[in-house]
Amino acid sequence: MALDRKIAYIDLSTGKTEIKPIPLEVRKKFIGGRGLDAYLLYNNAPEGCDPLSPENPLIVSGGFLTATCASATARTHFMAKSPLTGLLGSANMGGFFAPELAWAGFHHLVITGKAEKPIYLWIHNGQIEIRDAAKLWGRTTTDTQWAIRDELGDQEVKSAVIGQAGENLVRYANVMTGIKNAGGRTGMGCVMGSKNLKAIATRGTMDIKIAHPLEALEFNKKFIEQITTAKVNKTQGTLGTPFIWGATNSWGGIRTRNFQFNQMENADEIEPEAIDDIATKTIGPHHMTGCFGCQVHCRAQYKIPSGPYAGKYGEGPEYTSLGAFGGEPDCKSAETVLTGNHLVNQYGVDNLEIGSIISWAMELYELGIITNKETDGLELRFGNDEALLEMVHRICTRKGWLGDVLAEGGIPAAQKIGKNSFDYLIQVKGMSNLHSDERGTPALALNVATASRGSDHLRSRPAIDLYHLPESVLRKIYGSPVPYDGPLSSDHMEYIGKAWEVFWQENCYMAVDCLGICKYHTVFLGATLPNFEDWPKAIYYNTGLEFTPKEIWDVAERCNNIERLFNLREGLTRNDLVKGDTLNHRYFDEPCRRGAPDIIGAKIDRDKFKIMVDEFYKHHGWDNDGVPTAETLKRLGLDKEPTHLL
Amino acid sequence: MAKENEKFSVSESLRKTRTFGKVRCHNPSCMGRMEPAAGSQQITCPTCGMAYRLFWVTPELPRIRGPVWEVNRKLAENIRAQKLEASKDGSK
Numbered sequence: 001m002a003l004d005r006k007i008a009y010i011d012l013s014t015g016k017t018e019i020k021p022i023p024l025e026v027r028k029k030f031i032g033g034r035g036l037d038a039y040l041l042y043n044n045a046p047e048g049c050d051p052l053s054p055e056n057p058l059i060v061s062g063g064f065l066t067a068t069c070a071s072a073t074a075r076t077h078f079m080a081k082s083p084l085t086g087l088l089g090s091a092n093m094g095g096f097f098a099p100e101l102a103w104a105g106f107h108h109l110v111i112t113g114k115a116e117k118p119i120y121l122w123i124h125n126g127q128i129e130i131r132d133a134a135k136l137w138g139r140t141t142t143d144t145q146w147a148i149r150d151e152l153g154d155q156e157v158k159s160a161v162i163g164q165a166g167e168n169l170v171r172y173a174n175v176m177t178g179i180k181n182a183g184g185r186t187g188m189g190c191v192m193g194s195k196n197l198k199a200i201a202t203r204g205t206m207d208i209k210i211a212h213p214l215e216a217l218e219f220n221k222k223f224i225e226q227i228t229t230a231k232v233n234k235t236q237g238t239l240g241t242p243f244i245w246g247a248t249n250s251w252g253g254i255r256t257r258n259f260q261f262n263q264m265e266n267a268d269e270i271e272p273e274a275i276d277d278i279a280t281k282t283i284g285p286h287h288m289t290g291c292f293g294c295q296v297h298c299r300a301q302y303k304i305p306s307g308p309y310a311g312k313y314g315e316g317p318e319y320t321s322l323g324a325f326g327g328e329p330d331c332k333s334a335e336t337v338l339t340g341n342h343l344v345n346q347y348g349v350d351n352l353e354i355g356s357i358i359s360w361a362m363e364l365y366e367l368g369i370i371t372n373k374e375t376d377g378l379e380l381r382f383g384n385d386e387a388l389l390e391m392v393h394r395i396c397t398r399k400g401w402l403g404d405v406l407a408e409g410g411i412p413a414a415q416k417i418g419k420n421s422f423d424y425l426i427q428v429k430g431m432s433n434l435h436s437d438e439r440g441t442p443a444l445a446l447n448v449a450t451a452s453r454g455s456d457h458l459r460s461r462p463a464i465d466l467y468h469l470p471e472s473v474l475r476k477i478y479g480s481p482v483p484y485d486g487p488l489s490s491d492h493m494e495y496i497g498k499a500w501e502v503f504w505q506e507n508c509y510m511a512v513d514c515l516g517i518c519k520y521h522t523v524f525l526g527a528t529l530p531n532f533e534d535w536p537k538a539i540y541y542n543t544g545l546e547f548t549p550k551e552i553w554d555v556a557e558r559c560n561n562i563e564r565l566f567n568l569r570e571g572l573t574r575n576d577l578v579k580g581d582t583l584n585h586r587y588f589d590e591p592c593r594r595g596a597p598d599i600i601g602a603k604i605d606r607d608k609f610k611i612m613v614d615e616f617y618k619h620h621g622w623d624n625d626g627v628p629t630a631e632t633l634k635r636l637g638l639d640k641e642p643t644h645l646l
Numbered sequence: 647m648a649k650e651n652e653k654f655s656v657s658e659s660l661r662k663t664r665t666f667g668k669v670r671c672h673n674p675s676c677m678g679r680m681e682p683a684a685g686s687q688q689i690t691c692p693t694c695g696m697a698y699r700l701f702w703v704t705p706e707l708p709r710i711r712g713p714v715w716e717v718n719r720k721l722a723e724n725i726r727a728q729k730l731e732a733s734k735d736g737s738k
Contacts, residue, residue: 226657231666235707239703247672250698251674265715271711473663480656493674528663530657531657596674596722597725598674
């Protein structure tokens, strides 16, 4: 049974492990995955701890439905205090790791301490071993995975690993599995590096008994039908996530040249269709693949077509690599996008963060705030493909003054660079914004400003707000499972009702993160994809546990609030540009200069934005400073936290 | 109980609203639906004049690949000039 999966506490300093069951009472309150991870972090991380200290717990999990008959439940989640932001660290990846961990008997790992020398964890059928990783240190993410398989003599072993970026404590290093599945935000790979933990390898053959197997399979057929017939997923299965970049660039929602423009003009060579052509030519017509138990297959396989890395195999690129190595630095070459994507996957570093930070440095260079002295002679200008890729190497290996400084993340780098460099840094809570431009989309601006792990599109983005859906449709979606009769607007340039959309999406995404479901299988990019009313059956048939849609909503709200409590404890304040729920001044002061006619001139209205944040807090039951009220905490059963139930 | 609830969920009930064979203009105040001829490579919005290049995911599923840059840039420049002019008038 999924309910039998355990939690393991692993102390790398002492080598001791302790395995515990997860009580039903905890399941009912937090379900599993990210939600339960948030509970564990709040209960186990000492207040104010250094993110790179042995005391910072690294929490690894699969979702509650992972490895059951439920579709697309392959997500692995990582949580710790972030070395990038000093607030909540959280990263989520697809692939095959989490199901293997579940078959090995575990849903959650809490890893503390620091090993004296590089090690890796070997987790198999209820057993946990600490093994020497001296021979793995310094190797790329894929080499490491293949070497572990060879050492263990089992080609089915799945590993979550770090590359050189994590070893070198780049503060936005990823955890990786497979070729390109990345736990890639807030520096969870850096936390692994700080613990001398090169990899977590797992293999399991412990069956997960399904509570009602025939019903689970039958229900999943309906689920798959609903998912695979959606236009958005048919498109994803052909072009992958870059299709979103293409569509967004079309109307003027792509951040270009740091934040100077909102559209990359004449980007034909890196449009998703052009990337798809390269994948077809280098791999063949059937080049799309997917994660465990998913039918969408949104991941392209390709070989780099030309240049110094010609012939190298890669997977992706995702939307974020088109932004990182295309729009942001204004590089129009597919070779550069695919090479950049390959490099970040091999080094194990966040493509979004590194692309944003290099583009920020490019703007600083063009403004004269940094010069050839800081770049060691590198012409760090927009459109300089070679300089872009050179900076990826330098940051991941901390080479040169600028490489080392940028590896620290945007805010520490701005402090070292000085002058007015911080004014140009497009970040929230210390994490760079997605390569989208939200000046024409107030709902999305609210989303990035208030997301719990720093600026982020996967925490609460109401992407369907862009579709101009009729109000009746919006009301159906956003009026369940809790009634909502307030305003809603089909106009994505409006401010009215958007706070509710963001609040609803925040709970929706938390729910799928607890269950381990991919966000492409819920109301993220497709309005007709499953949500709260569809999940109770999946949970019941697979695990035997009963939840109503409203109960799932309550769990999600509880988990979002415990993340909020963690952030408040670690210093979040509403209007702080470093640790708050607000945006860089350019959102309010600099209008869009490109894109569709209505987007030109758009910027965020400061007063209306403040009202949206007020409304968002009110929906949550938070006061005007964004602090949960005593009544809210009591309603959610969080008034006695930390409770140390595990 | 969840297993006894056999009515359509919100997502299932919205499935009938899916439209195939059409794309939407990307201009926020327009967002008009356009039905391109099968296999065509470009389409112009009859309402606002924005022009788009098309990609066919399947023979029934077109999507906008991107703008026809020169057409849409010109439209955008005109609008930008109008907005600038309007703001000058407003400041008088």
